[in-house]
Amino acid sequence: MALRGRLAAVSGAWLVFEDEAGFSMTPPQSKTWSPRGRTPVVRVRGRSRRRVSIAALTCYKPGHRSRLIYRPRRDDGRRDGRKSFSWRDYRDLLLTAHQQLGGPVVLIWDNLNVHKAAGLREWAAARDWLTIYYLPPYAPGLNPVEGIWSLLRRGWLSNVAFHTPEHLIQRIRRGLRHIQYSSHLIDGCLAETGLTTRPA
Template identity: 25%
Template sequence: MVTINNLYLALKNYTAEEILALSRAEKDPRKRIRLLAVSLFLEGHNRTEVTKRLKVARASVNAWVSKYLTYGLKGLDAKRNKGRDSYLTTKQKQQLIEYIEAQSMRTSGGRLTGDAILKYIQLQFNVDYHPNAIYKLLDTLNFSWITSRSMHPKQSAEAQMAFKKVFQLETILNIPGSVGLDRVDIWFQDEARFGQQNSTTRLWARKGTRPRAVRQQQFEYVHFFGAVCPETGETEAIIAPYLSKDIMRQHLSLIAKRTKPGRHAVVVMDGAGWHTNDIADEFINLSIIKLPPYSPELNPVEQVWSWLRQRHLANRSFKGYEDIVDACSIAWNSFISDTKRVMSLCRRDWARMTKY
């Protein structure tokens, strides 16, 4: 039942002309008819006249006018179609989610296809899905077909988690006792090789095409030593023709010189053969900490290499060594030109120093 107060609230803000103007601007044809019906009603036409003029059912006009008088313009919005009920129950969907997640995390390799998921549903739940519908189901379950990241077979997730938990304590054990954590700068260091046998990557092109990118077969390359301090955005780099402990010491020397008086640098690196424990012995303001074995994802410099390749170095041809050095220098200078980018890309919460 519509009360006088509701009728007053519904009619006080809109005139027939205003609702008519709304109907002209409405893109949904069904809602446009509802607005026209209400506009005619507000002009003084009775519901029978509105029915004849718009050639719609009397019951529809009654419903539209009633909803407008009760709820205002919102009452004329179409109800969202909830669609067909899912073939799977909530419990079955949860089982399917757990199965897909377990398959995506397995260490034995392989990949789960839409056809394999279709067969799993048939065997487990005795439900048949059309091959095209299976991908809509996966979308509703918040799954997508994405590129995976590589993982070494010997990698230990437990060791990585333990490293993150004790990193601050490990830092304390590797710095002089007189240095407080508030005076420690955490650096991440790594090396990468760039050269003529270059990688290819995605690029913008017309849909339906697949452009070719030159992939050289020569063997000229350089070794890129890079280091970043995520808290300050400072960086240091060396490009060399080979890997050695001497070049590694030169790189650490640059970091030590960059470290401000009264502060101490802790350089996190992997366990490469030239990353021996004695390479930092000559530096009084610098210490090193080794990452767990087979754990490149703990080192944000790996993402820096990816950034350089995707934006500057992939899909490229190089004349020789000097050309590679020039290209790497331009790419690195482009990356470090934005300090905020360095900080946001390389910062890791587990590596931020707080008072113990």
């Protein structure tokens, strides 16, 4: 990881981590306060299996404010509908990131099979502004985006009874927008991995 950080610093690139997660209508549970003997009950509509998938990028560069870029994908409930991101979705997300960051990108992500799809590899190989590295297998502790999911689940999504998929999406967007404007939270997720944005 130190080598990758030095590579990004030397080339003036943004060090970008990617991960994706799925969120369902059933809210994550968290502890809360209540009067003694009155256990709080949150009623949810358990029939819906609709999910929202989010792909997110945390972006770091010494001397710049850390950034969070994300894209949601809603499961439309059809059996033939794709529930996860395709390689074209990742391509479009990376193009958006490149435009917003305005510089080269060193991307670090996991070994998900769609990340290694032939179409995505061919597209990436033709982009001189993009360098890709893969995390070791089973190493979520090295990816700061995992911290973003934790913040979201423990904060804006915990103990909420979602009425509709739209309600779920609204809460996800609200939480991610708050994190976007709080670069110290994004920096904290990087610090949890043991990495830093300070140049070596």
